[in-house]
Amino acid sequence: MRPILKSASQLLRRRNYSSAANPERKVAILGAAGGIGQPLALLMKLNPLVSSLSLYDIAGTPGVAADCSHINSPALAKGFMGDDQLGEALEGSDVVIIPAGVPRKPGMTRDDLFNINAGIVKALCTAIAKHCPNALVNMISNPVNSTVPIAAEVFKKAGTYDEKKLFGVTTLDVVRARTFYAGKAGVPVNEVNVPVVGGHAGITILPLFSQATPASNSLSDEDIKALTKRTQDGGTEVVEAKAGKGSATLSMAYAGAVFADACLKGLNGAPDIVECSYVQSTVTELPFFASKVRIGKNGVEEVLGLGELSAFEKEGLEKLKGELKSSIEKGIKFAQSN
Ligand SMILES: NC(=O)c1ccc[n+]([C@@H]2O[C@H](COP(=O)([O-])OP(=O)(O)OC[C@H]3O[C@@H](n4cnc5c(N)ncnc54)[C@H](O)[C@@H]3O)[C@@H](O)[C@H]2O)c1
Numbered sequence: 001m002r003p004i005l006k007s008a009s010q011l012l013r014r015r016n017y018s019s020a021a022n023p024e025r026k027v028a029i030l031g032a033a034g035g036i037g038q039p040l041a042l043l044m045k046l047n048p049l050v051s052s053l054s055l056y057d058i059a060g061t062p063g064v065a066a067d068c069s070h071i072n073s074p075a076l077a078k079g080f081m082g083d084d085q086l087g088e089a090l091e092g093s094d095v096v097i098i099p100a101g102v103p104r105k106p107g108m109t110r111d112d113l114f115n116i117n118a119g120i121v122k123a124l125c126t127a128i129a130k131h132c133p134n135a136l137v138n139m140i141s142n143p144v145n146s147t148v149p150i151a152a153e154v155f156k157k158a159g160t161y162d163e164k165k166l167f168g169v170t171t172l173d174v175v176r177a178r179t180f181y182a183g184k185a186g187v188p189v190n191e192v193n194v195p196v197v198g199g200h201a202g203i204t205i206l207p208l209f210s211q212a213t214p215a216s217n218s219l220s221d222e223d224i225k226a227l228t229k230r231t232q233d234g235g236t237e238v239v240e241a242k243a244g245k246g247s248a249t250l251s252m253a254y255a256g257a258v259f260a261d262a263c264l265k266g267l268n269g270a271p272d273i274v275e276c277s278y279v280q281s282t283v284t285e286l287p288f289f290a291s292k293v294r295i296g297k298n299g300v301e302e303v304l305g306l307g308e309l310s311a312f313e314k315e316g317l318e319k320l321k322g323e324l325k326s327s328i329e330k331g332i333k334f335a336q337s338n
């Protein structure tokens, strides 16, 4: 059997276009001792584009960093714990990944996390504005539909906001859509691509299976409806299976590592880096929206349009707008009044 870690690192290496030309890159993970943070730390330690890996949490990071630092890959892993060390953890970061905050339990919506996570995200983004205002920020903490607008407001207040540098991580929705589509259509999963647009909660997650590649003629309208619903409910499926022990961590760490890798490649000047992400947008009338974005040396180089939608997807798009609009407004209101 091939060792799993070796093949994970080879996978990331295969996606690397030219290791010789790559500059030093510092990646910080905030919430690094958590369910997502730990496997994400492992995957970023294996990423050959990372030279310095900063692992920050309010507790537990000395152990995670000591453990991670023994892996014989080039990235230098260092742990930071508590408010006093947050500045040093962030200083000089090129990419900051934020999986800090509480996860859902069965019966909760992502919005039920707002009261706790909004404050956490606000405090962390205030520190980012101070210590690494030019970093690309990858927001994982839920509810993403609101935490990204909160981050934008915090950066605006600090005078550091650059809409090209703020990303809501919706890659897990794409990962799920690819997996579920491949299984149903009977096509090799590593050849599949499916754009997922909108936001990251329930019906705001809109997979565009009409644009899935490779195309499949074998799927009925009912199949597409079922695939859409399963993608929208993917997070809840994991929350229920974990029965009170949190939400998706391993698949999220993988998705977070894929997205951060795309950001690093973009920063390093690799061409044609396109991923779906929840960003400031004019694709619809909503100020934030997930769609395909081209990532380059400055972060978001281009927000791509939605392409042609099926009648079912057009209906889904209209249905999601109300919920997404109120989640955005809730985030903005919180940041402006706190
Ligand atoms: N975007 C997505 O697709 C996606 C997917 C899965 C989970 N999530 C979200 O990610 C978040 C984390 O999930 P998890 O399963 O890792 O939770 P977890 O409870 O296992 O870990 C969260 C970590 O955040 C830390 N933390 C809390 N306050 C902090 C602060 N002020 N500064 C730094 N660290 C802090 C905790 O100490 C803990 O280690 C949740 O909000 C969850 O809903 C998002």
Ligand SMILES: O=C(O)C[C@H](O)C(=O)O
Binding pocket: 103, 104, 110, 142, 172, 234, 235, 236, 238, 239, 247, 248
């Ligand atoms: O569902 C959750 O609460 C976590 C995450 O947003 C997910 O999609 O798995």
